[in-house]
Amino acid sequence: MPVGGLLPLFSSPAGGGLGGGLGGGLGGGGSGGRKASGPAAFRLTEKFVLLLVFSAFITLCFGAIFFLPDSSKLLSGVLFHSSPALQPAADHKSGPGARAEDAADGRARRGEEGAPGDPAAALEDNLARIRENHERALREAKETLQKLPEEIQRDILLEKEKVAQDQLRDKAVFRRLPPVDFVPPIGAVGREPADAAIREKRAKIKEMMKHAWNNYKRYAWGLNELKPISKEGHSSSLFGSIKGATIVDALDTLFIMEMKDEFEEAKSWVEENLDFNVNAEVSVFEVNIRFVGGLLSAYYLSGEEIFRKKAVELGVKLLPAFHTPSGIPWALLNIKSGIGRNWPWASGGSSILAEFGTLHLEFLHLSHLSGNPIFAEKVMNIRTVLNNLEKPQGLYPNYLNPSSGQWGQYHVSVGGLGDSFYEYLLKAWLMSDKTDLEAKKMYFDAVQAIETHLIRKSSRGLTYIAEWKGGLLEHKMGHLTCFAGGMFALGADDAPAGLTQHYLQLGAEIARTCYESYNRTFMKLGPEAFRFDGGVEAIATRQNEKYYILRPEVVETYMYMWRLTHDPKYRKWAWEAVEALENHCRVNGGYSGLRDVYLRHESYDDVQQSFFLAETLKYLYLIFSDDDLLPLEHWIFNTEAHLLPVLSTNKKEVEVNEK
């Protein structure tokens, strides 16, 4: 039936005027010659009133769709039936004003119901979200209405002032960078090893660094990483549009290997091209450990001002990440707008322990080198929040909500998501010249809880660190977890009474287990994760855990164990790793990760990770160097193996030359 047939009131005898136009138009071509008569014949004024009522009704309907909060979702969900999976990540965006739990909520719904593609679920999902938004808006409006207008105005002014002050303070830090007396580094370059065989091995590792560097320079110069098979640049979203990750990550390795020309060309690139004034959403953790850490390290080794300047400049850019109700920083930050958010997958919109817990060392040095306490204040506040929280069985869960300041999911791990938090507690103690007693206590308390609840021995005697999920153990250990052998050994000297030998032994046992994870593969390189269940020990059982991406943690532990015990087996194991890297990861265009270390033939992932140059090759080089190269009592390695000097007590009064 034509619509015109439903609307006799609007047809006019001549088909002209307003009513005729509308009726004729809607009804199509058939009603033009019909004569209006009887009750349907209205006077002009009546017609006008009716028209007014009708247009008011239409306006109301459209208004509801377009102007109610979240109407865009209503439009896409109701009118266009778009799949939630295809919608923009707006529901995951949790800027300073948004609630982090919204993001997690959205994700949980998707995950549980398998909603993508199911229009009914999508509709329900959208309506629920609209309801939620309405309720929240009402709540907020009610709260605001209870205030006097003067109070509201004052709140707005205060908030504005706070943001402006923060911005000014952040800028001032950079503008007023004070002169600093450069302290010549201790053991920044070492002697040639006396033993010819060791000398040769060390020279081989330097040659590997040259191969990795030259290929990066040739095919990916100025980009973040190299694709050694495709022979082109590789960009990771971790750094947004910040460029040059490999250059900054490699600086200190080039320096200690005395690759002077390469160091100079890297320095020139930093001077001319390293640019942080970009519109980039970055991982605060990754940018801190690689870029801030790499620049600080290059400064402390070379004394070149450009590195201090760039490190502080970048540090300032990261400060808005801390603008959260608890001061626990966001994981992701747009360094132009200063808007932060968390990973959409993180439990309950939480920040991640290993991320916000791995800023401490670099931020203390930023305060040290800028003469401004703001960086140190930010990381000390993280510690305060952590110390005020109840810990389940003395353990630190991996998730902490920055809005509520409360734990998220109870998942504890010394590998991914938790790892470097523990490392930084120990290193904060060591870097403070053993004055930061709070860090020491936190570290040893945490390690004690880890030993009780996570560390186990397999039936054939391999010690491993499992993962803890709300009281249940998953008998899996990640490649990342293997750094812990070195950590236990490094902390052993200061362990509570009588436990020094115990922690050295624990370090050695973890090193052995991780060595086994390498030795039980075809490639003699370790998988991403290995298990101790279903009759296997130190072997990956899941296909998606069989890859190796040039990670350093196992040789990192060998390095500490070698330095602390001089047991020759650590040099032997390290050399086996060198041979495996040469046999399976070296290609014409550099070094590549492997998709499956149990296969007989290499399947390359085609990425030369920047940490291969920053960490893996540096630790290997140190294993075949004398101990006077970067002595452990003077240098702390950040989690990306960048070098930070111990802030010894007589150096604490910043060597600032207030001229």
Ligand code: DMJ
């Ligand atoms: C590096 O970026 C750092 O070592 C970090 O702590 C963990 N992941 C990689 C290397 O595996």
